[in-house]
Amino acid sequence: MHVLSLVLILVFFFECTPAPRYKTGTSSQAKKKASSKVVFTKPSKKIPKYDKNKKTIKGIASFYGLNDGFHGKLTANGEVFDMNAMTAAHKTLPLGSLVRVTNLENDKSVIVRINDRGPYVQGRILDCSYAVAKDLDFVSKGTANVRINVIEFGDNKYRKQ
Numbered sequence: 280m281h282v283l284s285l286v287l288i289l290v291f292f293f294e295c296t297p298a299p300r301y302k303t304g305t306s307s308q309a310k311k312k313a314s315s316k317v318v319f320t321k322p323s324k325k326i327p328k329y330d331k332n333k334k335t336i337k338g339i340a341s342f343y344g345l346n347d348g349f350h351g352k353l354t355a356n357g358e359v360f361d362m363n364a365m366t367a368a369h370k371t372l373p374l375g376s377l378v379r380v381t382n383l384e385n386d387k388s389v390i391v392r393i394n395d396r397g398p399y400v401q402g403r404i405l406d407c408s409y410a411v412a413k414d415l416d417f418v419s420k421g422t423a424n425v426r427i428n429v430i431e432f433g434d435n436k437y438r439k440q
Contacts, residue, residue, distance in 0.1 A: 338404030340380065340425040342412030343368075343397075354395040357438040361408070368395035368406035375433025380405065382415040383424045389414045393433060 344350050344362030354360045356374040367380070372393045381388035391411055398406035405427060409418070417423035 334429040336404055336427040338425065339402060339422050340405035340407055341398055341403050341422045342407040342409055344409045356394045358394050363410045364408055365389060365391050365411055366394045366408045367391045367411060368397035369393050370396060373433040373435035375436065377430040379428040379430055380411065380415065381426045382417060383426055385416055387415050390430065
């Protein structure tokens with residue numbers, strides 16, 4: 280009887296362990312990703328400090344939220360992500376910062392609030408919501424050369440909802 284209960288406890292214990300989150304090895308998908316031109320960078324747990332003297336940044340922006348499953352999920356500052364809101368992700372700007380984003384190819388600009396971290400694709404400086412990309416007219420292209428002008432630095436606070 281004791282052996283049976285010990286076996287049941289061991290089986291229960293090993294069945295309750297979490298499954299591995301990431302697969303290792305060289306699958307065909309991993310080989311395809313490795314040969315891709317887009318290089319993803321690993322998110323850093325420590326947020327680097329932003330230089331408050333630098334108020335203008337130029338680079339490539341992309342957008343997220345349309346078909347990638349982020350809509351309705353939590354952002355870095357604790358808000359629920361809304362792809363129709365005028366928000367964006369930046370790696371170092373304090374959360375809550377207000378910035379003017381200008382598409383340098385057509386001179387369209389919008390005011391955006393930073394509420395998330397990213398982008399995690401090498402060479403990009405801003406990940407906009409779908410609404411921002413639509414207003415700046417780069418949804419079909421996917422990326423745009425932009426200028427970011429900081430209007431007001433945020434408080435970098437986490438907002439639990």
